[in-house]
Amino acid sequence: MSQGAVGEPLLQVDDISVYYGNIAAVKGLSMSVPQGAIVTLIGSNGAGKSTTLRTISGLLHPKSGRITFEGKEISRSPGHEVVGMGIAHSPEGRRIFPRMTVDENLELGAFTRDDKEGIAADRDHVLELFPRLAERINQKAGTMSGGEQQMLAVARAMMAKPRLLLLDEPSMGLAPVLVDLIFDTIEKIRESGVTILLVEQNALAALRVADYAYVMESGFLKLQGPARELAEDDEVVRAYLGG
């Protein structure tokens, strides 16, 4: 397992501010996600974590600052183009397509691609990561349990063959045993060469798998450092991580 920064930054966020109308949700955030790393963005409810992810994936646009991915500016690109560039987003609250089967959900994950063989290979790959989904391949996604839906949300994002995977609260509302399973899978996904930016409220679990961590509070970046160091710093844990 690697620690600290690994290689070139894949994603660079420079001093972005994001507004909902007149209200700033993210204020002057800068961060970088190195190639091949798991970087986590943690903080309490309303800190601006999800807003940051949505801005990276092009659903929102920063009022100021810039985001570059593989050296290309993406701050103004619409969401559907960002997916094609190699950034997939597994949204908060799963948001699977309930009336579609597991298979159809996966098919939609690959919406921007047209390489049939590559899609078939990645379908096999994600079904290997989540054998449970293979068992339910023709079941309507809305009839599955919360844990299975979360697996599907991650698997669906993987179908875009991303180089950067954005995961928003993958452990939300899951039983502890499923949380472990999801986090194990996140490590496996990284091992297959995908860089991961993980937003979590379950900070301690996130720090265990991540290489590097950013801590947000009310829209500002409060703290950053190698995940292990943050997790071991008692003061940090008490102040920000609810330890």
Add this chain to the structure above:
Amino acid sequence: MASTTIDAAATPPTPTAPPSHEVVDRTNRRWALGFAIAALGLWAFYKFALESMPGGVQDAFQTWLPLTAVNEAIVWVICAIGLNIVVGYAGLLDLGFVAFWAIGGYCAGWFMSFFLGQYDITFHFLSAAPPTQSGIHINWWIVLAIAGAVCAFFGILIGAPTLRLKSDYLAIVTLGFGEIIPQVFVNGEDIAGFNLSNGTKGITPLDPITALPVGPEAVSRPLGPFDLETKYLLFALIVAFCVFVSLRIREGRLGRAWLAIREDELAASMMGVPLMRSKLAAYAVGAFMGGLGGVVFAIHVNGVFADRFNFSISIILLAMVVLGGMGNVWGVMIGALGLAWINSTFLPKLGETVNDALDTEINFPSYNFLIFGSILVLMMLFRREGLFPETRTRELVQEPERTELEDMHADLEGDVR
């Protein structure tokens, strides 16, 4: 690369159950066959069999299911299938679909009659109209295509500014559009000196249509007002076209995009579905079919009359889609046939029968909205998915989308007591 880490031998066994779209394909083929048989059977029945039936049977059919009512119902079917693309497939509420019906109708009025002869325009193209007549006379198949294209353009025009709106607001804007367009035609007699629509006097008669523009007499003769059987066949062909287009698009990339948008717009956009383009495409395709319906209706009644295009048409169309089963083109077709028949034939005839028997003067047709309204309310209470829901909805509607409070089993009745 993600896939290179997989050992080929470790690939999990591919699931054996057939992919769901194959199941859908098979179901659709069965339905298509059924409908083809029913449609052709009905034609053969009216054309050949009915004459040799006993007088009582003939009378019963003339009263309760005259072919002209069937032809009118087909107009509703075409428009309902179009609306189903917008509402059923893409999940965009549209309360102004009558606008496309009207625009399609006027395309027939402009391009298939003497009407534009008033501006000394004379143009004939493969039309059955007498060559000496002034005005634009284009073959009706081509007018269908023109009307479809014009409506698709207007579909995009209305769609573009409404794309950022959600449900209720979208519905209100489309409602406005559905009011504006017919009003333009009602008052279109003198638009800065230009007579667009002939106002409430309407444009009539239209050119007679022919099955084919050229060929032997049997297929190229102009169809008179009583040639209902042949018109029925031609109209049914247009329905078949709309069904075919609906089903093909549905299983393709665009259909997937619509489905995703209907299920969860935000998630769809995260999957890379271009929301704007996909929604506009839904408006355009739906409007195209609305335009076809408009032309067919104009031909059916041999004219276009501005005061016929009112709000109730939009609502009835929506009721047809909801009743039949949003998203299932076969269900929508049955819903449209059923409601159209109730409206055009069943209520008036029932009224006559009852009034004759009881010596009363109840105006049954005027109760149609009471009946449609009741049907909608009952549907929402007991069968939200429609009579023939699409396959994908069927399994999930055991838990229909209730409000969040209901989901929590909150005690709502406590309020009342």
